[in-house]
Amino acid sequence: MKILNLLLIVCVVTVSSCASDADDTTPAEPQLIIKLKFDPTQARLNNLGQPSTIPAGNAAQSPTIRRMSANYIEFAPSPTTLLGQGEIIFTGPETTSGGNNAINFQSATFAGNDEVFLSIPLSEVSNGNYDWVRVSLAYQEGDITFKAANGNDYSGTLASFVGYNTYITSFNLNGSSFNVNANRLQGFWAFEALGFASQGQAPEGATTVPNPLFNSSPIPQGSCVVTGPFANGLTVTGNETQDVVVTLSFSINNSFEWTEVNFDGKYEPTAGEQVVDMGLRGLIPIVEN
Template identity: 75%
Template sequence: MKTLNLFTCLMCLLLFACSEDNDDTQQPNNPNLVIKLKFDPNQERLNNIGEPATIPSGNAAQSPNVNRMSANYIELAPGAFTALGDGEVIFSGDETTAGGNNAINFQNAQFAGDNETFLTIPLSDVTAGTYEWVRVSLAYQEGEIDFLLNGTDYTGTLGSFVGYNTYITSFDLNGETIDVNGNRLQGFWAFEAEGFVTQGQAPEGATTVPNPLFDSSPIPQGSCVVTGEFENGFTITGNETQDIVVTLSFSINNSFEWTEVNADGKYEPSTGEQVVDMGLRGLIPMVSN
């Protein structure tokens, strides 16, 4: 009898363990929406209304080597007439009034480099539907640019704040600490080369923000909300079983622009050549699994 009872107990334990194993294998997947960034110097160069743009006479430009970028807002829009804010907002960065007016809180910003993941959220948090457009409010970009000084070519690091308003305590630019302790409007920039740091402010409204929906869904001046169209739409069914990756490909095609003093196509700040535009030049969202 004792042997029978022991055998019965062992069988129960074995069946329970198998039942648990089966439960594990039957657990539903929890797929994510993964947002990646890409910086493409060969992507078409657009103007504010999403049309191809050339470099104005008297100016010159170059494609920077962007190292990292930060966004403050990402929204999926079902159609061309979806007003800003009425779509599916999948990301909102931290903001603060520590510097006075409401501003992006740079100290809590998220960053990503080329082909790196900026955001991962459960697909279950995104409303099922078909989206034709994506809007991204950019906040900061950082990278290397070439410049000329006393006839010698150098490379320096540019940090440009393209968000509508940014509260900055301090930030590191290629190992150099820059103290601000206040708000800075769109177009604030800092430049480091050979340990020397300078900073400035681009003219109001000078930062290019491509929006092909200029007529149907305008954006506020100075907001830096870049708009891009999904080639075949982007559908979320709610029944996905694997991650969906959306790569936000930004055009950096001659996106750093300045006024020429010496008409040689080289940025020469020592001669008084002034930065006039640091805005990105287009957005193409691409979907993959």
């Protein structure tokens, strides 16, 4: 009897082990992976998605983006698909803590260059053919160069709140704390360099938001929904067995723009030069094979 019981125990353990091994080899569900890329060589576009030059009296530079946050991502099947009627794959957290509805900065998702911003099961994406992507940008943080009062060039860190409205409790740039505890509209910025910090507000409507579908699918003023076309479209069949990776390539080609006081092409805040534009200058979604 003891031998029989021992054999039964061995069989149960063996079967359990096999079941466990089988579970371990179950293929993972294919994911839709969204990555970010910041390209200083990509075309510099205006609000209509057309090539843009720097206005007379202004100057600009291409920042080095450390990280970015978006609050909304949507795939659109056609040029006439209105905002909100496509396939919404991501919506960030919002709050009314500051009064009007706003992006909740403290709970936002961030990613840097060539980093994954979002990963969701492909089963959560409706089957279909998509030709366009819309991304509502919320925040970008990166390094820019500037000329100090002593005539030397230095590097500083710029935080750009480009979302339609953002509730901010506090944030930190290179050890400098900014306590806000309020909503801030699109164009709010903060700057830190050499241990000194400042903040300000770009003029209303000054942030560039490229939308090549301006005539067929307009976006609300101040929403910062950047629109870009897939080169060969994106097709989701529901039969995918591998991950689908989409890289959102944003143009940072001279995306930081200011008014010139000293016409030397260098940002000089101590001379009274004012930030007028921090918007990204175009979007190309790339499906990786």
